[in-house]
Amino acid sequence: MxxxxxxxxxxxxxxxxxxxxxxxxxxxxxxxxxxxxxxxxxxxxxxxxxxxxxxxxxxxxxxxxxxxxxxxxxxxxxxVGYVTQDSRLLPWMTVVDNIRLPLDIRKVARKERDKLVEEWIALVGLEGFESVYPSQLSGGMQKRCSIARTLVYGPDVxxxxxxxxAVDAITRTVLQQILLDLWSNYQxxxxxxxxxxxxxxxxxxxxxxxxxxxxxxxxxxxxxxxxxxxxxxxxxxxxxxxxxxxxxxxxxxxxxxxxxxxxxxxx
Amino acid sequence: MAVSAEGDTILMGKSTTGSASLKRRPKTRRSIRIAQIISVIVILGLWQLADNRLFPDYLISSPYNVVRRLFSLLSTVTMWHNIGATAEELALGYLLGVVTGVAFGVGLAYWRVAGATFEPLITIINGIPKIALAPLLLIWFGLGLASKVAIASMTVFFVMFYNSYLGVRSMPSELVEVVKLMGASRSVVLRKVVLPQISTPLVTGLRSAVPFAMIGVIVGEFIAADVGVGYFIRNSSENFDSASVFAGIVVLVLMIIVGTGIISMFERWIMPWRTHEEE
CATH class of the missing domain: 3.40.50.300 (P-loop containing nucleotide triphosphate hydrolases)
Known part of the structure; x- marks a missing residue:
């Protein structure tokens, strides 16, 4: 289908x-x-x-x-989840708040929300950067954050x-691998x-x-x-x-x- | 002169060492600070010397007399009564102007049809020198507190209206798009994207609106009042008491500094991400 x-x-x-x-x-x-x-x-x-x-x-x-x-x-x-070339993170929110936003919008229960956010921060490798603002992140890390923000609410398309x-060649390869792993794990x-x-x-x-x-x-x-x-x-x-x-x-x-x-x- | 020359030699001496660029900045900053203080002292000194020599005391007074007058005034109940009245008018006028200005600015920018309808009208009204409307507002709102609040809030309204209106209109539509795709309603878009986005022009407006509010209040008090710092200044000038006029102006400056300081604290509180960007 x-x-x-x-x-x-x-x-x-x-x-x-x-x-x-x-x-x-x-x-x-x-x-x-x-x-x-x-x-x-x-x-x-x-x-x-x-x-x-x-x-x-x-x-x-x-x-x-x-x-x-x-x-x-x-x-x-x-x-659908939508990821663009520029990361489009909200500059006034920390990494954790950016990733939490779609869950708040969808009124996900607090306990599940926090679990999901933590899980996705780990999946894209942003542990330790939770309370950092996007302007303090490198381009590759902003991209990780934007991917986590898009996938956290589970759109299947x-x-x-x-x-x-917009990211350098090495970072791009790493991000491609992350994407492929996520794609095959999450269908x-x-x-x-x-x-x-x-x-x-x-x-x-x-x-x-x-x-x-x-x-x-x-x-x-x-x-x-x-x-x-x-x-x-x-x-x-x-x-x-x-x-x-x-x-x-x-x-x-x-x-x-x-x-x-x-x-x-x-x- | 002596100070800046000294500052230069310090710089030249250090520039040959590797750490010069690191050490240069605080040194330069300190010598500029010293130069600033000295220039203020020189101006005050010239003023003091000119008093009763170049100009009669009733015209320019002197720093010494002004400071003495200021302290004697601040020990009177009447002066604190004046300060209290002006502060109250300032605070109320400011708040009213900010709330209405932001509400109209955001509202008209958000609802395009209303914006297109009213924007030219507001631009025309804004073209009127606000002070010219002050006598009219005095007729409408009487000689007391209400008229001063009205004049101050009117001047603040236009500052805040334009800042928030243009802030919303210059919204990066990509951010709104992204949040809408997450399923956000209009009110979520407003709270999570629009308001934070306009907070930069808004805070700029908030800060520049403080002296505007003060102008409104003082003009109101100049025209008709029986209390307030503006009333006190006008009254003193009618008595050729320039020491009191200057003392009143010092009080106004201090009030504006306090007001702007409060707004800056508020700014750091609502926009913590900005201080990070500046690092």
Whole structure:
């Protein structure tokens, strides 16, 4: 059964002030299965983030429909967890208060709430930083905190919008491993937007490749690399190299096109 | 002059050693502090010398006379009565202005239609020099406490209104989005995101509103009153008693310092994360 379904989705937006219309997405149709890790890659400006916005109910599609568990998404979708490139922690709350916030909003009983918060602080390795403010944390630690805050209330579908793009390479690898472990332990469905082909191959079951704007689905590649995967060594596997070449061949024509055409507009 | 030259030689002497940059700051700070104190002493000294030499005493008085007058005034019940009245007007006017200003600012920014309707009107009203409305408020609210509170709260209202209105309008929508996705209701968004977010412009407003409130109160007391520090200053000036005028001004300055100090304490209490950012 599919958890998420995009049905002929098109999205057009108006550039502020000039009134110029830009088509971000066109005829996008795909499904995401329960517990699938699905990566979406594409050149910048291809509308991959827009897909997540639509699914979260932060935007409505200009044409077509988005379904979440066979219900049409028409309002803010509070059943999904959303992790973005910037950590979006509330600067006036400590680490523990940030992670506790979604539980307070959902009126989780105090005892269970405190247990969950403690558990997730340990799972992302933030012990000892409970009463620290986000501004005092490194980028990688802010990311850990934001992941814990999103997973603590147990959404079974995660939308991740280039979550690790802003952290350094080593931290990124560590965070990828944490994410994969959490994903396999907690049986989540993940939609993971990235522009990093290696990252997509390392993490995903399936990779959806988008064309440049207006974004369409260009190809879908099954990633058959065995699990559990070790993110530190997965790139050494022959399958990885083979898939990477395949993916890159699909992707290159889109990049070449955008090299001659300067990029504008939003993702 | 001598002090700054001395400060420079200390700096040059230390700059060759490795720890110079660490030691430089407190030294510089201390020599600046000394220079500040000396400049104040020099100005007060010149003032003292000018009294009865360059200008007659009834025009400028002298620091010595002002301090003496201040102490003799502070031992009278009447002066404390004046201070009490002004403090009461100041506190009430300030609180009323803050509460209404923030309520309207947040409210109009939050409900866009109302904001779009009233914003131009409030801008026009804000264009009026508030002091020009003071006589009108005196007619409406009488010669006592109420009119001073009204004038002070009106000046404070506009400061707080603009700070909170613009604070909410400049809200990073991403944070609101994130909290809404967690399932937050409007009131949770208001409490957890909007109010903390606007607390920075709000606290800036809170601090700058103290002298504004004081202006309102003093203007009210200048125009018509029978008690208060402003009344005392005006009365003293009519008697050409400049020592008392200066003493009254010193009292006002002290009151503003106390008021701003209270607000700063409040600021550290409600926004502990800010002190962390500055570290």
């Amino acid at each position: 599919s958890v998420v379904r995009f049905d002929n989705v098109g999205q057009t937006y108006e550039i502020h002030k000039t009134g110029h219309l830009v088509q971000a997405l066109s005829d996008v149709t795909f499904d995401v299965a329960e517990k699938e890790f699905c990566a979406i890659v594409g050149p910048s400006g291809c509308g991959k983030s827009t897909l997540l916005h639509l699914l979260a109910g932060l935007k409505t599609p200009t044409s077509g429909e988005v379904f979440f568990r066979s219900h049409k998404v028409e309002a803010i979708n509070t059943a 995660l939308l991740m919008d280039e979550p690790f793009a 989540k469905t993940v939609l993971f937007v990235t522009h990093d082909l290696n990252e997509a191959l390392t993490l995903a079951d399936r990779i959806i490749v988008m064309t440049k704007r207006p974004g369409r689905i260009k190809a879908q590649i099954e990633v058959s690399i065995q699990r559990p995967r070790d993110v530190f060594h997965v790139a050494e596997l022959p399958e990885f190299t083979k898939l990477h070449r395949e993916l890159w061949d699909v992707f290159r024509s889109e990049i070449d096109g955008s090299l001659s055409q300067p990029e504008r507009g939003q993702d």
